[in-house]
């Protein structure tokens with residue numbers, strides 16, 4: 375194994391990520407330039423229609439980014455000042471920040487064995503002020519939405535899903551983002567469906583929520599110009615929408631490629647006792663995962679990271695190595711043992727459309743070598 379020649383595998387290669395579409399993207403840009411079609415034009419409408427069709431929902435609304443998508447989705451769904459919203463602390467701070475910006479109070483809950491929001495920790499966190507649950511479809515996997523829905527029903531709470539990382543993933547055949555009152559997505563460049571900058575979307579089957587989201591993102595206006603409510607500006611640029619719309623038809627192939635990489639990691643690393651892998655692509659028929667990230671738990675994590683770096687392999691310890699509730703400046707007082715144990719051991723391996731099968735072989739060989747396998 376040690377005779378394999380050194381490779382250079384960045385964790386994510388922003389320069390290479392879209393290079394295979396260079397010609398098509400330049401053509402799209404020229405077309406938009408020649409039409410002068412920058413804001414709220416047909417390309418945005420097309421993308422919204424196609425995204426809604428893909429997910430089987432009534433409405434998809436393009437917004438400026440995944441964080442704004444969360445804020446307007448919560449506001450449109452009816453969050454009021456002082457309402458508590460339960461969220462898993464294994465997430466980007468954007469999840470909790472959006473709750474705060476929408477006027478709510480974020481209440482962190484622990485994760486279960488699959489690293490997702492633990493439905494059995496929800497009841498502990500419920501108070502008379504609890505109004506909503508925000509599951510996070512983290513790393514391209516959908517939570518057990520049956521169990522979360524059961525708690526929501528029992529306490530009359532509504533669900534807004536943070537599916538920023540979950541486009542295309544499913545639980546029991548239903549897409550992430552389509553379970554609650556609204557669901558949100560991010561199209562940040564490193565997402566499975568990414569654009570050349572910031573982008574996001576809100577999806578919903580609720581006409582009123584959709585109407586409010588559209589107004590909140592466009593200065594409180596209806597399409598005919600009538601101003602109904604206070605709003606801001608969080609529109610998805612027409613150009614970004616066109617680039618996303620162009621990529622949507624090949625999304626099935628994109629998901630398949632990522633699932634193939636996950637299967638390779640699974641096959642080559644499952645017998646390494648020092649690592650805990652995420653569920654494999656065929657581990658559970660209830661789940662269809664799209665592997666936005668491939669996040670493992672590893673013994674001697676920091677040494678492994680250094681070793682992989684010395685061998686040309688980029689890794690990431692997500693969100694600067696802390697769960698949301700662990701940042702002292704954010705004022706949380708709670709301890710979440712499973713989340714904290716996870717963050718002491720988690721590390722993300724390269725998972726993207728640029729790496730080759732040979733790269734994955736090399737990464738796995740190096741991890742095996744590190745643990746003396």
Ligand SMILES: Cc1ncc(COP(=O)(O)O)c(C=O)c1O
Pocket residue numbers: 439440441442465466468469510512536538539559560561562572573574
């Ligand atoms: C789980 C989660 N929620 C929200 C966001 C925010 O999305 P954006 O960066 O598009 O604002 C992200 C972005 O990475 C995310 O991973």
